[in-house]
Amino acid sequence: MTTTVWLVPHTHWDREWYEPFQRFRLRLVDLMDDVVARAEAEPDFRFTMDGQMAAVNDYLEVRPEQTERVRALVARGQLAIGPWRVLMDEFLCSGETMIRNLEVGMADACRLGPVMPIGYLPDMFGHCAQMPQILRHVGIEQAVVYRGVPAEVDHHEFWWRSPDGTGIRTEFLANSYGNAADVFGSGAAGARLEARLRTQSSAYAADFLAMYGTDHAAPLPSLMAEVAELQAVEAGPRVTVATLSEYLAEPRTPQEQLRTVDGELRSHGRANILPGVLSVRWQLKEAMARTERLLTRWAEPFAALYLPTLPSHYLSMAWRRVIDSSCHDSVTGCGVDETAVQVLARLQEGEHAAQAVRDRALTLAAATAPAGSLVVANPLPTERDDVVDVTVPVPEHWGAVGFELPGGRLVAAQEISRPATQLAREAVRSADLPRLMHRVHDRELFGLQVRDIEIDAPGRRVTFRLADHGDPDFDAIAAEARLQEAAEAAETDGPGAMWKVVTADEPRRRLAAAVPVPPLGWTSVRVAQLTATTPTAPTAPADAAGPASATGRPGIRQGERVLDNGLLQVRVDDDGTLTVTADGVTLRGVGRLVDGGDPGDSYNYAPPSGDVLVSTPTAVSVAPLGSEGPVTGALRVDRRYELPTASSLAGRSHTTEPTAVSMHVELRAGEPFVRLRLDWLNVTRDHRLRLHVPTAEPATVSHAQGQLAVVQRGRTAEAGPVGEYPIPTFPAERFVDAGGVAVLLGRTVEYEVVDSPDGGTEIAVTALRSIGYLSRNVHPYRSEPAGPQLPTPDAQAVGPCHLSLAVMPHRGSWAAAEVAEAAEAYLHPVVVTRGAGAAGGPLPSVEGLSLVGAGVQLVSLRRRSDTDTAVEVRLVNTSDQPTVAALGSDAVPVRSAARVDGLGRELEQLPTAEGAARIPLRPWEIAAVRVDVAAPLTR
Numbered sequence: 001m002t003t004t005v006w007l008v009p010h011t012h013w014d015r016e017w018y019e020p021f022q023r024f025r026l027r028l029v030d031l032m033d034d035v036v037a038r039a040e041a042e043p044d045f046r047f048t049m050d051g052q053m054a055a056v057n058d059y060l061e062v063r064p065e066q067t068e069r070v071r072a073l074v075a076r077g078q079l080a081i082g083p084w085r086v087l088m089d090e091f092l093c094s095g096e097t098m099i100r101n102l103e104v105g106m107a108d109a110c111r112l113g114p115v116m117p118i119g120y121l122p123d124m125f126g127h128c129a130q131m132p133q134i135l136r137h138v139g140i141e142q143a144v145v146y147r148g149v150p151a152e153v154d155h156h157e158f159w160w161r162s163p164d165g166t167g168i169r170t171e172f173l174a175n176s177y178g179n180a181a182d183v184f185g186s187g188a189a190g191a192r193l194e195a196r197l198r199t200q201s202s203a204y205a206a207d208f209l210a211m212y213g214t215d216h217a218a219p220l221p222s223l224m225a226e227v228a229e230l231q232a233v234e235a236g237p238r239v240t241v242a243t244l245s246e247y248l249a250e251p252r253t254p255q256e257q258l259r260t261v262d263g264e265l266r267s268h269g270r271a272n273i274l275p276g277v278l279s280v281r282w283q284l285k286e287a288m289a290r291t292e293r294l295l296t297r298w299a300e301p302f303a304a305l306y307l308p309t310l311p312s313h314y315l316s317m318a319w320r321r322v323i324d325s326s327c328h329d330s331v332t333g334c335g336v337d338e339t340a341v342q343v344l345a346r347l348q349e350g351e352h353a354a355q356a357v358r359d360r361a362l363t364l365a366a367a368t369a370p371a372g373s374l375v376v377a378n379p380l381p382t383e384r385d386d387v388v389d390v391t392v393p394v395p396e397h398w399g400a401v402g403f404e405l406p407g408g409r410l411v412a413a414q415e416i417s418r419p420a421t422q423l424a425r426e427a428v429r430s431a432d433l434p435r436l437m438h439r440v441h442d443r444e445l446f447g448l449q450v451r452d453i454e455i456d457a458p459g460r461r462v463t464f465r466l467a468d469h470g471d472p473d474f475d476a477i478a479a480e481a482r483l484q485e486a487a488e489a490a491e492t493d494g495p496g497a498m499w500k501v502v503t504a505d506e507p508r509r510r511l512a513a514a515v516p517v518p519p520l521g522w523t524s525v526r527v528a529q530l531t532a533t534t535p536t537a538p539t540a541p542a543d544a545a546g547p548a549s550a551t552g553r554p555g556i557r558q559g560e561r562v563l564d565n566g567l568l569q570v571r572v573d574d575d576g577t578l579t580v581t582a583d584g585v586t587l588r589g590v591g592r593l594v595d596g597g598d599p600g601d602s603y604n605y606a607p608p609s610g611d612v613l614v615s616t617p618t619a620v621s622v623a624p625l626g627s628e629g630p631v632t633g634a635l636r637v638d639r640r641y642e643l644p645t646a647s648s649l650a651g652r653s654h655t656t657e658p659t660a661v662s663m664h665v666e667l668r669a670g671e672p673f674v675r676l677r678l679d680w681l682n683v684t685r686d687h688r689l690r691l692h693v694p695t696a697e698p699a700t701v702s703h704a705q706g707q708l709a710v711v712q713r714g715r716t717a718e719a720g721p722v723g724e725y726p727i728p729t730f731p732a733e734r735f736v737d738a739g740g741v742a743v744l745l746g747r748t749v750e751y752e753v754v755d756s757p758d759g760g761t762e763i764a765v766t767a768l769r770s771i772g773y774l775s776r777n778v779h780p781y782r783s784e785p786a787g788p789q790l791p792t793p794d795a796q797a798v799g800p801c802h803l804s805l806a807v808m809p810h811r812g813s814w815a816a817a818e819v820a821e822a823a824e825a826y827l828h829p830v831v832v833t834r835g836a837g838a839a840g841g842p843l844p845s846v847e848g849l850s851l852v853g854a855g856v857q858l859v860s861l862r863r864r865s866d867t868d869t870a871v872e873v874r875l876v877n878t879s880d881q882p883t884v885a886a887l888g889s890d891a892v893p894v895r896s897a898a899r900v901d902g903l904g905r906e907l908e909q910l911p912t913a914e915g916a917a918r919i920p921l922r923p924w925e926i927a928a929v930r931v932d933v934a935a936p937l938t939r
Helices: 021-041 053-062 064-075 095-110 131-137 189-203 223-231 282-306 312-325 337-368 430-439 476-491 819-827
Strands: 004-009 119-121 142-145 157-161 167-172 207-212 238-241 260-262 374-377 384-393 401-404 410-412 414-417 422-429 448-456 461-467 498-504 508-517 522-529 562-564 569-572 578-582 585-590 592-597 619-625 632-644 656-668 674-682 687-694 702-706 709-713 730-732 735-738 741-745 749-755 761-770 799-809 831-834 856-862 871-877 883-887 894-900 906-910 916-921 926-933
Touching: 021 053, 021 064, 053 064, 053 095, 095 131, 095 282, 095 312, 095 856, 095 871, 119 131, 131 142, 131 157, 131 167, 131 926, 189 207, 189 223, 223 238, 282 312, 282 337, 282 761, 282 856, 312 337, 337 374, 337 522, 337 831, 374 384, 374 508, 384 522, 401 508, 410 508, 422 430, 430 461, 430 476, 430 498, 448 476, 508 522, 562 632, 562 656, 569 632, 569 656, 578 799, 585 687, 585 799, 592 632, 592 761, 674 761, 687 741, 687 799, 702 730, 702 749, 730 735, 735 749, 735 761, 735 819, 741 761, 741 819, 761 799, 799 819, 871 883, 871 916, 883 926, 894 916, 906 916, 916 926
Parallel strands: 004 207, 004 238, 119 142, 142 167, 157 260, 461 498
Antiparallel strands: 157 167, 374 522, 374 831, 384 508, 401 410, 401 522, 414 508, 422 498, 448 461, 562 569, 569 578, 578 585, 592 687, 619 632, 632 656, 656 674, 674 799, 687 761, 702 709, 702 735, 730 749, 735 741, 741 799, 749 761, 856 871, 871 926, 883 916, 894 906, 894 926
């Protein structure tokens, strides 16, 4: 018998789930009203507010008059709040989003009193490998977890260690966060508690943690009275009502006696981890990844480096939208349709805010570049050549063209197409000619500017001449008067005379070029005519395959079914899959699609009995896109499949619906991977569509990058007695690598390494899970419901769908092949905008802050406030070797630097030399550095 029962009253508050946010919030107000009143009336009462500040803030927004009463309870230790803003899903948001989650949550909590110094993680569907280091990064030294803990853990405490070696004391909620939820209120609390101790205390020694609470539940009014009755029984257990902070105030087991568990916690052995949430409602995953990248790699860095006034409140608003959407019942998509609609709208708000900040910074860049030029901005902290694909005005009589760079050097451009100049043609009665000017807003028409209006009275023809830059002297009133005169003159020849009205653009060409761009800065280019004597970039070696690229690397050779850039060859086979060859490695069957039934729910995949897999298309066609050239080549592969209309647990329907899948295949000069984009219209229900990529050699393990680490996984998942089938599908945020091939990812996906038909292995990436229920009461892969059985028709994802990724064959390990570096470039393309300065001026180029180091990746770069002139940079060493990062350069020198923690608190000064701060990094270490940049970057 344990001597002390630590009873922790709490609630687990799902902010939005099987009801949308505002419906749940009214229940939250009732709960918190009761908690506040109870705590004031009963000084020994304690309550832990689920480790997340969102619920507290949501309450106080409705009950602002309660703020001081809540503050008093926090100060007395009766109410434990923080440290998170929300309880996120750790695999469906980035590591940076989780750090900002802590930053926002702790700041909000501090405004009310002491922060609960515990990484409370009660209901996440598994835990990422770097969580111990993330918590230590902000000064938290203990964690509490439930799902994902391996079966080998048989004690309530263990030592959880990140890949860099950072460890954290971790409390395991071995019997969930509601192991004492039903003890009180029955009149037999003592007997129930004794029974609970007999069945659950094996993991404990002298103390027992009793979590009294569950989802959206308030403590019973009789709680403290029933506890007093238990205390009056001398032979009974001693019950101490406490917060989690009080329970964990003193460690109970010396660290050297604790079992060490390394890396991520994704075991099915002790609790359900519900892996199907990784791929349901793909739109939420896409929006999350896109918005996170916009914020961390565009809006914040370019605002910090270039905007004289930082829109800090706007950035904070965008971050809150992202953080709130990362909740474990939000971005996961395991709520009702109304919840998913709100989450997507919230992410889109964050995305639009990030776009606005990025574009404000690029407006300053555009103002430095002459009109008619293009500004090319680079979000990477290293110099790079990246492909721009732009449609620009080019005089009709020009032959070959390229782009002039700052300093006068030219790079050749590849012509992709020439858009038609005639945008519209119509017949208009003469009396209606003046009304044509009603279409013109100032000088804007068809998204362009009116340069001139030509009136050919004898030919009864009016031509609107448009251009990027209109005539500043254009007078709309005078133009309307001219059209009125033409109409009146035409009426003398008879009523109803008809005129031809043509809207014509200036000649344009769609061009692609590889442009060199400085780190975290921009360059400017303008189109230029090439002649036989025009000096351009060096040509490719004589033995290189394909035309020369602008960088001297082999260009693209393109045929009806073949692309070749000298590094990689892609051939479209008869079944619409690809044969990809690189460095002696050949992959056959890349892009094979396999569709199977999935009558599961938003939490777990479920195959029907006697599943019918569809992998053979009924029709295939291939079309070249453009022609071969020095920069890029592309093909479109169209495949048609007959897919069963629906599925149930009994099987798939005999009726089918045609589904056409278009795959855009692109090679670029110098890139060691082939880019793929799949687009299709989903018209069937209850199914799972996966894209398969064969491995170069049979794979027994996979490596996946996500949440600031690369994690190795086997091909099996640990089973347990909890009743969830251990399906070996796993999350990948940036790439997955196995058996000599990497798949670079545009969004977080679910993948599995599976056996291939030829006896090898394949990486199966889930493109779509189409399901119709939040949770099913009867599920072949889960013995108990994960939530209420509610219909979710929108989760069938009927309508347009897409998936973007890249395939990279390689020799050796993912690290030796620089797969992480390739993913970084793939995910962060340059952005192009138009120059807006004085015409004919010089072409500027501006270099930003540089970051170099083997294995080092930029995580975020920002200024913390409007008044803060220093820049804070977070970086990570994505390798298992120590390294040194250099931050700064001769062009943008760093005057002083200091390591800081995740909350910006200084840890130590760093040495600087030759304009750069030197930052030693352990393998897989996350570090934050505060630097004082010596000169304005907009000089």
